[in-house]
Amino acid sequence: MPSQLIDPRRYEEVDLPIFRNEFDAFLPATIYDCHVHVALPEHRGPVTREWITSDWPNEVDYRMSVEQLAEVQAKLFPGRQVRSLVFTMPSPKYFIEEGNRYVAEAIRAGAADGLLVTRPEWSQEELLRLLRAGSFVGFKPYPGLVGSRADDIPIEAFFPPHHQEVADRLRLIVVLHIGRPERLRDPSNLREIRQLATTRPGIQLIIAHIGRAYTMTYAEPGLAALHDVPGICHDFAMNLNADVLELALREVGPERLLYGSDLPIALMRGVRAHEGDRYINFSDGDYSWNTPERRKTAEEEARYTLYLYEELRAFRTAAQRVGLSSEQVSRVMGANAKEMVETAKQGLSRL
Ligand SMILES: [Zn+2]
Numbered sequence: 001m002p003s004q005l006i007d008p009r010r011y012e013e014v015d016l017p018i019f020r021n022e023f024d025a026f027l028p029a030t031i032y033d034c035h036v037h038v039a040l041p042e043h044r045g046p047v048t049r050e051w052i053t054s055d056w057p058n059e060v061d062y063r064m065s066v067e068q069l070a071e072v073q074a075k076l077f078p079g080r081q082v083r084s085l086v087f088t089m090p091s092p093k094y095f096i097e098e099g100n101r102y103v104a105e106a107i108r109a110g111a112a113d114g115l116l117v118t119r120p121e122w123s124q125e126e127l128l129r130l131l132r133a134g135s136f137v138g139f140k141p142y143p144g145l146v147g148s149r150a151d152d153i154p155i156e157a158f159f160p161p162h163h164q165e166v167a168d169r170l171r172l173i174v175v176l177h178i179g180r181p182e183r184l185r186d187p188s189n190l191r192e193i194r195q196l197a198t199t200r201p202g203i204q205l206i207i208a209h210i211g212r213a214y215t216m217t218y219a220e221p222g223l224a225a226l227h228d229v230p231g232i233c234h235d236f237a238m239n240l241n242a243d244v245l246e247l248a249l250r251e252v253g254p255e256r257l258l259y260g261s262d263l264p265i266a267l268m269r270g271v272r273a274h275e276g277d278r279y280i281n282f283s284d285g286d287y288s289w290n291t292p293e294r295r296k297t298a299e300e301e302a303r304y305t306l307y308l309y310e311e312l313r314a315f316r317t318a319a320q321r322v323g324l325s326s327e328q329v330s331r332v333m334g335a336n337a338k339e340m341v342e343t344a345k346q347g348l349s350r351l
Contacts, residue, residue, distance in 0.1 A: 032334030035237040035260025036084040043099045059287045064264035066106045087115040090142030104134030115140040124162045137344035138173030153179040155192040168200035170347035177208040184211025184222030206233045214279045219244040223251040235260030240272045245318035254328040266308035
């Protein structure tokens with residue numbers, strides 16, 4: 001496993017100047033990242049080349065220890081106090097139980113707060129046992145952990161009612177990654193999110209990646225449909241679209257929008273274009289999807305920074321367009337999530 005996840009030369013030449021010029025005056029003193037994956041090489045089982053190339057994030061380096069996370073954050077946010085909500089990789093290719101134990105160790109050591117990646121088949125007793133053993137402040141259910149590989153996976157299939165009941169009673173955080181190809185504009189997803197938020201108001205619900213609405217064609221109908229549902233938060237992890245973030249600031253508001261990075265995937269270097277329903281990743285990395293038509297000139301590629309910084313650039317642009325105060329920026333960048341974690345810890349103490 002590489003000890004340095006960020007190339008030191010490119011950090012000095014590209015990333016650090018961006019931090020100084022664009023983020024230093026913009027970012028608050030304390031930051032809370034609500035969407036971080038930690039995984040050791042031994043947490044992943046055997047994978048085929050076919051699986052690796054089946055979806056672009058599978059090709060990005062997934063390995064990041066808790067110690068490396070601390071190093072990465074110190075580099076990316078010099079002079080800032082950064083804390084994270086971490087969870088293991090929710091994928092059938094990973095040893096979820098071992099990953100959860102690793103996160104529990106980080107929680108015990110005080111290095112991070114953490115979520116339990118849940119298997120839908122677990123009983124309520126099993127869920128409660130794991131919660132107690134690990135002091136997780138909530139759950140990270142995932143559609144890909146449902147046995148079937150169908151595209152049409154209802155929320156209840158991966159986050160079943162007997163898991164919802166525990167989260168609701170204890171006011172736990174649930175980072176919900178929605179499935180289905182139509183994402184945040186899928187009528188079934190919208191109906192199910194509305195139902196979940198209304199019938200389980202104790203759950204501190206965070207829709208991951210703004211419902212995977214990376215383009216306006218998903219974000220406009222999706223956010224409008226959820227506009228009147230109270231209490232739903234969104235994280236904008238790996239959402240690099242300033243128009244979408246601006247819309248989210250207007251529709252969701254700075255009290256319910258949360259910074260999340262999706263580290264270590266966000267360490268990929270490059271830029272993203274948005275075109276209709278599509279987002280197109282550009283990178284200089286050694287990925288099978290990085291075909292010649294995706295490549296730019298050597299000069300342009302030399303200027304590529306991390307996706308995480310591109311995400312922050314998009315957020316800064318959106319914040320400027322909306323006219324966010326520095327207090328509102330600090331809510332999005334951490335204060336909102338910190339409050340939610342505190343609430344969940346109080347709930348956990350009743351366990
Ligand atoms: Zn993620």
